[in-house]
Amino acid sequence: MAKIHIKGFILQLIAQTDGMWENEIAASVCEEYGRPGPYWQGAVRVTLSDLYSGGLITSLEERFDAYGDKMRFRFGLSDFGRQRMADTGLL
């Protein structure tokens, strides 16, 4: 079966779990689409900020990554995100 678009895949990935750390999400996307490297990991993070700002996913847990000087989030699907996925045939 043809692969779904990446943002849809990310939503489906999060929907199957009760929360996923962003580096796990990035690793799954890079593996699924055969796109390793920091560029695609960054691209997944940008997509996650879009989804978070739009309220489709929520942050369940945060930790500060002092090594990367960045915030790391564990994201879960919101009710709104679930509804939007249903609207667009992603569930």
Add this chain to the structure above:
Amino acid sequence: MTTAMQAKAAFRARSIRWGFIWALWCAVLWGAWYVPGAAIWQEQPFVAMNMDDPRQFLTAAAVITTLNAFSVLLFLFLWLIVLEKFRDFGRTVVQLRRISKWYFAAAIFGGPMAIFGSFLAMGYVGAVFAAIAGLLYPIVGATIARLWYNEKITMRAALGILVIIGGGVAIYAPGILGELSSASASQSSWIGYLGGAMAALGWGVEGALAGRALDVTDPDCGITVRFTAEVIYWLCLVMPALALFGDIDVIHLLLDALNFKAITLLLLAGITFGFCYVSWYKSFPLIGVGRGQAIAALYGAFAVVFLAAFTLQFPAWNFVVGLALVVGGAFLMYTEKSDVLEVVRAL
């Protein structure tokens, strides 16, 4: 405050800042588009046409808009190839029934409806009226986004939108009274007013429709789907209709436009309009359709600046008043506390 809390606040502020940066880029590029967008009318074959005849003017407008959409799509394809997202575009466009239908609908409103409406307003009332009518679109976009998917339009954001629009009106105000009084003498001026309403409604509705599809799709792929749809509409519906039912030979007009100077201007128009749209669509998920559209409406000020830089015709004093208002309106929105904006929807 703990380090984690500070880092979370910084992350939030960064997302919002990027949303505003993208919307501001949209305004800059939209303003820059007016230079090739205005210059193309002075090139063959358009310069030889009689623009006082509404049929010739509207046919030329349709041909220019078709070629502009083509040029935009060319640059968007290039953009996707550079970003390595072309395959993801393919995966997005095929989901016609569930997802890309929203982009196809957005293209009707933002393309033929808004752009053609804008040309009608220009042709039957005047360019100043068309500019002001176009600037009203964030009111439509913000209202639909608020009612349809509960976007947070705070009092402060609403005030910012109104101040920016007021600034836009101040920039173009001096010409409007003359245009309105001369239009009132003409029996066909209602077509121009209808065109003005089509422009404001078209761009406003486009943003709201696109905002819905952008929830679940990548903005770079989404905007390319939207322009693919627009090219299909112009090339497969509007151009054949004009060729069959119009009294001007559009096929020759299209072919005659493929000269060096016109192609150069069309490529410049494509690159500015294309990336203006990329920035517009990237800002929506981060700061919402209402704010993204309002900041993008600063294009009214940038258009005057770019046209002044290229034509050396400098604006009058009212431009400074308008500029102060649009910048003030933008600051009003930008300085809104980031905890209000953390999530752009009231869920």
